[in-house]
Amino acid sequence: MFAVSNYQVAYGQSEVIHNLNFSIRPNEIVAIMGRNGMGKTTLMKSLMGIQPSRKGSVKLGDTDLTSMKSYQRVASGMGFVPQGRMIFSTMTVKENIETGLTTVKDKKVPPDLYELFPVLLEMKSRRGGNLSGGQQQQLAIARALASRPKVLLLDEPTEGIQPSIIREMARTLKRIRDEKGLSIIVSEQVLSFALDIADRILVLEKGDIVAEEDRASVNEAKIAAYLSV
Amino acid sequence: MFADYSMAELMSIFAMQGFAGLTLFSVFVLMALGLAIIFGQMGVINMAHGEFMILGAYVTYLTSNIFAEYAQNLFSIYFFVAMILAFVATFLLGALVEWGMIRFLYKRPLDTLLATWGLSLILQQIYRSVFGAREVGVTLPDWLMGSVALTDSIEIPINGLFVMGLTVLISIAVFIMMFRSRWGGQVRAVVQNRTMAGAVGINTEKVDRITFALGCGIAGVAGSAFTMIGSTGPTSGQLYIVDTFLVVVFGGASSLLGTIASAFTISQAQSSMEFFLSGSMAKVLTLLVVVGILMLRPQGLFALKIRR
Numbered sequence: 001m002f003a004v005s006n007y008q009v010a011y012g013q014s015e016v017i018h019n020l021n022f023s024i025r026p027n028e029i030v031a032i033m034g035r036n037g038m039g040k041t042t043l044m045k046s047l048m049g050i051q052p053s054r055k056g057s058v059k060l061g062d063t064d065l066t067s068m069k070s071y072q073r074v075a076s077g078m079g080f081v082p083q084g085r086m087i088f089s090t091m092t093v094k095e096n097i098e099t100g101l102t103t104v105k106d107k108k109v110p111p112d113l114y115e116l117f118p119v120l121l122e123m124k125s126r127r128g129g130n131l132s133g134g135q136q137q138q139l140a141i142a143r144a145l146a147s148r149p150k151v152l153l154l155d156e157p158t159e160g161i162q163p164s165i166i167r168e169m170a171r172t173l174k175r176i177r178d179e180k181g182l183s184i185i186v187s188e189q190v191l192s193f194a195l196d197i198a199d200r201i202l203v204l205e206k207g208d209i210v211a212e213e214d215r216a217s218v219n220e221a222k223i224a225a226y227l228s229v
Numbered sequence: 230m231f232a233d234y235s236m237a238e239l240m241s242i243f244a245m246q247g248f249a250g251l252t253l254f255s256v257f258v259l260m261a262l263g264l265a266i267i268f269g270q271m272g273v274i275n276m277a278h279g280e281f282m283i284l285g286a287y288v289t290y291l292t293s294n295i296f297a298e299y300a301q302n303l304f305s306i307y308f309f310v311a312m313i314l315a316f317v318a319t320f321l322l323g324a325l326v327e328w329g330m331i332r333f334l335y336k337r338p339l340d341t342l343l344a345t346w347g348l349s350l351i352l353q354q355i356y357r358s359v360f361g362a363r364e365v366g367v368t369l370p371d372w373l374m375g376s377v378a379l380t381d382s383i384e385i386p387i388n389g390l391f392v393m394g395l396t397v398l399i400s401i402a403v404f405i406m407m408f409r410s411r412w413g414g415q416v417r418a419v420v421q422n423r424t425m426a427g428a429v430g431i432n433t434e435k436v437d438r439i440t441f442a443l444g445c446g447i448a449g450v451a452g453s454a455f456t457m458i459g460s461t462g463p464t465s466g467q468l469y470i471v472d473t474f475l476v477v478v479f480g481g482a483s484s485l486l487g488t489i490a491s492a493f494t495i496s497q498a499q500s501s502m503e504f505f506l507s508g509s510m511a512k513v514l515t516l517l518v519v520v521g522i523l524m525l526r527p528q529g530l531f532a533l534k535i536r537r
Contacts, residue, residue: 048428074430086425088418090483098411099418103430107411147430 001026002151002183007056009039009046009207016042017207020056024151029177029184031198033191035227039207040187041083044155047185048080049073060151075103079149079182083156085140089129093120096128096139100146112179113142116172134165138172145176152176154186158193170196191224203227241382242504250500252389252458255396257492259451260469261476262403265488267444269477270420271437273331274342277349278473279466281445284322284352285315285452286461287360293367293456305370308453312395315449323445327438335423335437349466356463364462373457388457395454399447400489406443407485416440479519481529491530495519 002024009017016039024030034040045051047058049070058065063076074080088096097109097120114121117138123131128139137157144152154173158166174197177184188194194201201218203211203226211226213219234242260282267275275281292311296304326348334341373391376384407413418426419436427433452461459465476495480487495515502511523529 050424050428070424070427071430071432074428080428082425082428086422088421088425090421091414091417095414095417098414099426099431100429101411102415102432143429 001061002185003057003059004047005057005059007043007046007058008054009042009051010054011042011051015054015207017046017053020207020209022202022209022212024183024185026183027177027181028199029173029186029197031194031201032185032187032204033189033194033201033223033227034187034204035189038204040204041155043204044080044082044153044185044187047153048078071103074147074149077148077150079144079147079152081137081140081144081152081154081157083159085133085136087128087131087136087139087143089127091128092125093128093131093139094124097142097146100143103147106146109146113145116145116176117142133160134162137161137169141172141176145180148180150182152182152184154184156187156189158188158190166190166193167196169193173197189227191220191227195220238382241380243501244379244383245385246501246504247497248385248389250497252386252392253500254493254496255389255392256451256455256458256469257472257476257496258396258400258489259454260448260473261480261488261492262400262485263444263447263451264473265477265480265485266403266407266447267441268474269483269485269488270416271335271440271444272338272420273334273441274338274345275444276342276346276470277326277352278345278445278448279468279470280349280352280356281319281323281448281466282452282455282469283356283461283463283466285319285449286456286465287356287365287452288315288318288449289453289456290360290365290367290461297368305372308370308373312450312453315453316446319449319452320442320446323442324438326445327441331441332434332437349470353463353466360463362463364460364465366460367456369457392454392457395450399450403447404485412436412439475516475519479523479529481531484529484531487529487531 004023005021007017007020008015020043032040032043042051046053049068053066060077065073065076065078068076088099094109097113119135120139120142123135128136131139157169161169170193173184176182186197195215195218199215201213201215201223202209203223205226211222213223260278264275264278267273267278289311292314293307296307330344330348331341334344369388373388376386378384407416415426415431415436418429418431419433423433455461472495476492477488479495480489480491498515498518499511502514
């Protein structure tokens with residue numbers, strides 16, 4: 001459903017992603033793993049149209065996203081939760097979620113988002129910047145879900161979040177997938193979290209996919225070896 | 230310096246100078262609201278803001294001439310038409326400038342200083358070529374002339390009252406647009422994080438263009454109001470641009486409420502001191518106080534308490 005082919009991304013002369021090929025099925029959760037500096041965030045940003053790609057194509061269903069700007073990609077069905085959350089800190093929680101409604105017809109925050117994240121309803125009129133890290137993460141996910149994406153990209157969602165909340169987040173993400181029927185691509189360094197949620201794990205090393213494992217038949221030791229420094 | 234006046238005279242002087250200050254305050258607020266959006270929110274140092282204001286003033290001048298020539302019987306309401314035309318003209322010029330120049334400079338905010346400075350020189354020369362170097366003034370319709378006598382010694386000019394009413398209305402409209410409408414939410418999202426705003430589905434280029442154009446449009450309305458209290462020349466905008474930046478920075482660049490509070494403080498301080506001291510002395514004192522306060526509170530009068 002979501003297909004990336006012959007994909008290349010470069011910062012000037014230095015090529016970060018070389019000739020990447022992968023695809024995601026509907027309702028699938030894929031974890032992209034790799035150590036720091038292997039191109040995970042670059043790949044995510046470029047799939048969102050923030051970092052331009054040099055070659056190759058990105059397709060969502062029949063729609064070619066390759067030459068689209070970020071907001072057009074969102075309108076076509078991409079949702080993005082960036083590394084470090086990047087919520088709008090001077091705006092209230094409600095206003096933050098409303099920014100995600102730009103591409104859809106809804107005027108009000110859909111109630112199911114507050115059902116998924118009850119804490120956001122409580123904090124509705126607080127400024128985003130005054131939330132804790134875990135709450136900000138929930139806010140960033142709610143904001144991305146507001147535009148009703150078909151594919152949700154999460155860049156290192158566990159970064160800086162305590163273990164108990166990481167487990168809860170894995171549950172929530174699976175629940176979102178089941179209820180909304182979307183695909184999720186999550187870039188991750190924490191193996192336990194990836195094993196917890198992913199149907200498939202891709203390992204990215206120096207801009208190439210060096211391993212691909214299904215959750216059912218995963219060789220944990222092999223992936224752990226790729227992640228160890 | 231107070232010794233030459235009786236107590237009652239002093240009271241009247243303060244009341245009337247206070248009111249003159251309020252008129253100045255209105256123009257400051259209108260100028261500064263536009264700049265608070267462009268500089269405070271978008272981070273573009275728009276040195277041509279004064280020229281946008283003067284464009285509004287010239288449009289008002291032209292409209293008043295056209296009405297005097299062709300529609301004498303409607304002359305009493307020309308000002309409202311002029312205001313709308315001034316807004317439209319400056320809004321369009323603003324959109325054009327954003328498209329042709331500013332949008333390439335969002336990542337280099339300091340360069341906007343030079344680019345818009347150049348633009349202001351170009352606009353000044355255009356005004357000089359088209360309207361001549363001499364200052365022009367508009368004829369006010371009868372109902373705006375004269376003054377209301379509150380007591381024997383206190384008189385309040387009607388055009389000043391009108392400008393103030395206008396300022397209040399426009400300030401309220403800007404507040405509603407920025408803080409109550411969905412469009413305002415998009416503007417605030419874009420100015421806070423342009424990349425991320427795009428990644429949640431906001432068309433940042435369109436929002437930027439309209440925001441900049443709107444800031445210019447408000448400057449145009451300020452220019453319209455300006456014709457009622459001063460005459461318009463090609464370089465009149467220059468006189469106000471420094472004060473306007475002062476107002477925005479002093480108020481706290483990202484706070485519209487701070488902008489209004491600081492416009493009030495600065496205009497009142499200036500106009501009541503101007504009566505007793507020379508104009509430049511009043512300015513020096515105001516600047517000294519502002520510099521002192523900004524040293525203690527670099528973020529300006531009003532700042533959001535927030536983790537960033």
